[in-house]
Amino acid sequence: MTELLWGPRQPPSRGPKRAMSLEGIAQAGIKLADAEGLDAVSMQRVAGELSFTKMSLYRYVPGKAELVAVMTDLAVGQPAEHPGLSWREALSAWAYDLYAAFERHPWLLLSTVGRRLLGPNELTWMDRGVQALAGTGLNGGEQLDSVLVVTGHVRTIAQQSLTMPGGTTGVIEEHITATLTDVLSTQADRFPGLSGAMQSIDGNQNQGLTFGLTRILDGLSLLIAGRAKS
Amino acid sequence: MTELLWGPRQPPSRGPKRAMSLEGIAQAGIKLADAEGLDAVSMQRVAGELSFTKMSLYRYVPGKAELVAVMTDLAVGQPAEHPGLSWREALSAWAYDLYAAFERHPWLLLSTVGRRLLGPNELTWMDRGVQALAGTGLNGGEQLDSVLVVTGHVRTIAQQSLTMPGGTTGVIEEHITATLTDVLSTQADRFPGLSGAMQSIDGNQNQGLTFGLTRILDGLSLLIAGRAKS
């Protein structure tokens, strides 16, 4: 099962030479997903992009789920290196890098929901995140949970700011705020908290990533400081 | 657009009486999604559940997206009331309630990704979350962002613990840990952070929700305390 993403994949000796490559297929899929969203990625279209028939793809990939998995791992890529930083700086940079990855390929938000195949690159991301916390006094489970909180937040902000139904990338949450202000203008009394919050908004928008990240890192600091003392 | 979820929907006077109801259709869809996952929800199957043809559904719902939106709002329901709690207690209870909602209907994790139609119940959830922070010194934007962080975390934990590819509910992250330990056992040196973390795990598992929530609330406390002083 993990073979596709992890195995060496040496070619067989008999038979005609392969006309395509797994990476080339995945790249075609990525190109399609970047341009038209994840929903546009079908076996037909990917094969068409490479001027082959869709069934030929099944010689390289067991099914669509696996194709998307390969695309995902290839698109997420390797995390950047940030040597010589404190755990807080490292984790913060890591979070912004992750957000940038989602920004490059918004469909990653859709392709990484639910249980799925894990690729080496995705695992490397997790590894780097955990490494940032290796020096602190947190135990393994806490390190993993901490990284999970940060990824969750990055996902949430990315999702809210750059996702549209079909998986297409969009400008910025235009539609949601539209219906929201529409509803609030007519039924403000039904949602006192929201309508109150909408009124007392400072000009600073799209600060969601930094805001939440700061809270999370502050909370982690507190825990780590407590550990260091004991 | 928002009419379906918000409008009063009074029936017309002419013509035969309606044999079904929007809510009944949504309930059938929910039943299907609960049992077999969101992918099992098709017009055919929902109509079949009610012993009607699929095209009859289009007399009640413009398309599948809207049906899922109605299902979602109906399934998420109204948040429970928790009067007389501090902002921290209230937001914490709110978070656990939200997690419980995802637990009841795991497919909500899939149906609430990306841009979509917002229903009154979903908006009520947001409103209650914001209300919990109304008393603090945070401004509206900060209140919204704070609730967003919490929802993101709840989603993340729920997603990791009870989602499977098709949208089916699963036991607990069996598959992911399987591949993870499998990979780590053979290539531990490639992922030093992860393999290190896996070794130093305390017995306490599935604490992810509480752990992250505590960090976030700690971070918020810090901010709120700072505001109160100035």
Next chain:
DNA sequence: CGTTACTGTGTCCGGTGGACACAATAACGC
């Protein structure tokens, strides 16, 4: 009682993921 608006149904379409048989290809043992 005819008109009219509305209901649920049947038929049709393009697109999807995938199973399977098929001819062409190229390395192997002899």
Next chain:
DNA sequence: GCGTTATTGTGTCCACCGGACACAGTAACG
């Protein structure tokens, strides 16, 4: 050199999907 054999990409076929549209039946209105 030559059959054998594994492997390639292809073509055909299927069930299913969301949805457009025309249709006959129904029930309130003038």
